Amino acid sequence: MINRREFCKKAMVMAGGIALPLSAFQLFDPKSLHAEKNDGNSTRWIFLVDTHKCVGCGFCVKACKSENEVPFETNASRTWVERYVVTLDGHTYIDSPKEARNGFTSTKIDQQHHGLKDVKNEDIAKGFFVPKLCNQCDKPSCVQVCPVGATFRTNDGVVLIDRKWCIGCGYCVQNCPYGARFFHPVHHVAEKCNFCYHRITKGLKTACVDACPFGARKIGNLKDLSDPVTKVIMNDRVGVLKEEYGNKPQVFYLGLSKEVR
């Protein structure tokens, strides 16, 4: 007759004995091994912004809003353009009036509550435009913090939002260092740029890339070494925004300046 103590001991040994070979199955799963070597995807969408070429026309913002059904009058956008004006005394003025949906039509800097700031031409050291969009990070903090998993990263690197699952807590919005997210005014769920996923997966370019008359925006596939965008990223000196957060952003910039936020 086995007593209780013996039974417990034997049960533990048996459980251990069963668990060990089972864990080996996990360890030597060829699929996961293959995935660890190479993530098994032939695509990793990336974006290249050439700030030298941007003139601040705002066509990209307009195209994005219409393609992705974000109402034109909404004071938020999946993509926007920032203007940087650096004066000779070292002061930096930044603005993005109405996300630049109408382009930069005035030389005055929009200081929002403080009105428009007139900076004289002779005081300006340099000025440039920087288009912004979601960085489709490799380690997206928005995905990490979503309490219900409504936002997720696809195998080809794009971060998407499930509008039917998002509860609208705003934790992802708070956790994005780039200010890429907002609440959709119609659907009332988190919203952001998704590289026009519905287009790029069908072989098209994103709406903003198509709309840019100067070729300042380009989309590419990092896994394809013959892709012209990949070539630029491999061979040229490119920068990314806010690297210090560790999100590993995948929107690359040519001509970044230290003033860019």
Next chain:
Amino acid sequence: MVHGEVWTIKEFFTYPNEYIYWPITIVMYPYITGLVAGAFVLSSLYHVFGVKQLKDIAKFSLVFSFALLPVAMMPLLLHLTQPFRGIEVMLTPHFTSAIAAFGVVFSTYGMIVASELWFVYRKHFVEKALELKAKQSRSGVEGIFYLIYSLLTLGAYDISEHALEKDEKAVGLLAAIGIPVACFLHGYVGFIFGSVKANALWTTPLMPVIFLCSAVVSGIALCIVTYAAVVSMRNCIYRRKKKDNPSLPDDPTIKPVDIESTRTTVKYLIAFLILAFVLELLDMIFRIYTATKSWDILRVVIFEHDLIKVFVLQYGIGNILPFILLLLPGLTVRRAVIASTCILFGVFMMRWNVVIAGQTFSSSYSGFMEYHMPLAPVNLETLKEGLAGLIAVIVTPFILFFCFNKVMPVFGKPDSH
């Protein structure tokens, strides 16, 4: 309009999508959770550590903690843009998110408080159920109460001395488990903020500890205020009744607020108050001294935009003034209540200065946002997340407490503990 646009005023450069996304409702969330945790810790001081002077207030704070518990969820639900999907946090949690743990932590804690209450009040439930059962003709209300009490006994009618002794042990055990869980509950709320790496003001490992200490402070303070208010109110009502009807028999449960109990409570209050204050100060000194990239803008927020809110309202009225009031010799109940009210206000301001101030600067560090709480509701958003929502959150725990007190009387009936 985008969510948040109606109450946000922007200055200089902010990213176009930046708004105050977490308004007053999210200020109330950590505030209420803190009160829940604090009230529970206070009740545990009696049940676990046997601080006898806290006997009266312990029972009170346990029931009050239970009344606050469902309200902790209320501001969150009011805040969600899709409140009907809120339950998904519990059903399909995504565990890399700090918020996803909410369901587990919150329900664990809720179950502990509920079971502890059950053990504390079991004798009362049984007595009431038997008393009503024995009645020949029950009125409608009595019928309902009979049903409630019978259900609450869960079929355990044994109230022999041996059984009650076991109950007492269970209460001690549950209270002991409850303390770390209550601390975890609130420390975890601090973690929700402290782990937002994109926000320079929030991201600090001290956040959970700071939140926890101020939670205990606010919970104890609320218990002192509410306990004194309820006791005085009962006395007042009794005196008025006695005046109208001098033949009314003396009620042994009518007695003035116990000053000894208040003084003991205040001791714990002061200890946690010092701890909370020192930790907050440490955080600020560390930021000033290290002066990392974000300090330039945080300095403007703390020392210019929010100077009065931080130094006058939070530290001055909320910390230093009550500290002096409580330490002056010859503490009276009235002074303890005034000081505790100041502390409650101070902790609320602390929550405000974390939640709102953390969103008043752009993550571009080049501009600011100002929050204007909507007073009159103009749409659903301003109704839920404005003054109306705030009032609902403040009033509900008292209504719940009133209802719970009908079934689990905090005063009167001497219990087995």
